[in-house]
Amino acid sequence: xxxxxxxxxxxxxxxxxxxxxxxxxxxxxxxxxxxxxxxxxxxxxxxxxxxxxxxxxxxxxxxxxxxxxxxxxxxxxxxxxxxxxxxxxxxxxxxxxxxxxxxxxxxxxxxxxxxxxxxxxxxxxxxxxxxxxxxxxxxxxxxxxxxxxxxxxxxxxxxxxxxxxxxxxxxxxxxxxxxxxxxxxxxxxxxxxxxxxxxxxxxxxxxxxxxxxxxxxxxxxxxxxxxxxxxxxxxxxxxxxxxxxxxxxxxxxxxxxxxxxxxxxxx
Numbered sequence: 001x002x003x004x005x006x007x008x009x010x011x012x013x014x015x016x017x018x019x020x021x022x023x024x025x026x027x028x029x030x031x032x033x034x035x036x037x038x039x040x041x042x043x044x045x046x047x048x049x050x051x052x053x054x055x056x057x058x059x060x061x062x063x064x065x066x067x068x069x070x071x072x073x074x075x076x077x078x079x080x081x082x083x084x085x086x087x088x089x090x091x092x093x094x095x096x097x098x099x100x101x102x103x104x105x106x107x108x109x110x111x112x113x114x115x116x117x118x119x120x121x122x123x124x125x126x127x128x129x130x131x132x133x134x135x136x137x138x139x140x141x142x143x144x145x146x147x148x149x150x151x152x153x154x155x156x157x158x159x160x161x162x163x164x165x166x167x168x169x170x171x172x173x174x175x176x177x178x179x180x181x182x183x184x185x186x187x188x189x190x191x192x193x194x195x196x197x198x199x200x201x202x203x204x205x206x207x208x209x210x211x212x213x214x215x216x217x218x219x220x221x222x223x224x225x226x227x228x229x230x231x232x233x234x235x236x237x238x239x240x241x242x243x244x245x246x247x248x249x250x251x252x253x254x255x256x257x258x259x260x261x262x263x264x265x266x267x
Contacts, residue, residue, distance in 0.1 A: 021139035022095040045093035048120040052087030068117040113217035175214035176238035
């Protein structure tokens with residue numbers, strides 16, 4: 001029998017929970033090998049994976065969840081989970097004040113890395129370090145997450161030109177290399193100006209910003225899942241040196257590489 005959990009209720013061990021502004025934030029942990037029964041939630045919420053990996057089944061679909069994955073669960077969506085490792089999550093559940101905004105998504109969605117992971121990481125830092133302005137910051141970040149998730153979902157479900165998809169695939173495959181706009185445009189067969197304009201329109205990022213995010217996503221994964229030296233990760237991600245990497249990493253995540261590793265390292 002499917003169980004519906006009320007606002008603020010989550011399976012797992014709750015290590016911290018706060019109601020901030022119009023948002024309920026709940027930090028949960030799950031033991032390796034554990035399974036959750038099929039259940040749903042009274043209110044829509046986002047789940048941000050901080051550590052570990054698990055499989056989630058919803059309807060006749062499934063998703064693989066890992067660090068930097070942000071999952072949107074609509075109200076009443078039935079799902080169940082199997083945790084392959086110890087898992088650590090932050091659940092972001094808007095109250096009635098925000099819920100109508102989140103419901104614009106209307107259906108389940110998951111996002112991997114990118115702007116949403118950076119926003120959720122900043123929200124988690126505010127949640128952990130609460131000071132006199134954190135409530136304001138959390139409210140703003142929650143709205144940004146809802147807006148960006150809605151845009152990302154529309155981009156992913158919309159029609160994308162074949163050459164634009166090829167350009168995106170090229171960037172994902174070679175993000176650590178010294179790519180030029182002219183090279184990418186020539187490879188996919190369009191003019192550089194047209195590529196730059198359409199790419200920005202579709203992703204709301206320039207190609208340079210997109211590549212920088214890919215590099216930081218790679219670095220986040222390496223920092224949380226390996227013991228490689230930070231200098232080695234910086235070079236593998238495509239940065240000139242560790243100093244350049246550290247400045248860019250903190251600009252996009254709000255944390256230094258060493259602080260990120262300490263916070264998100266998978267045990």
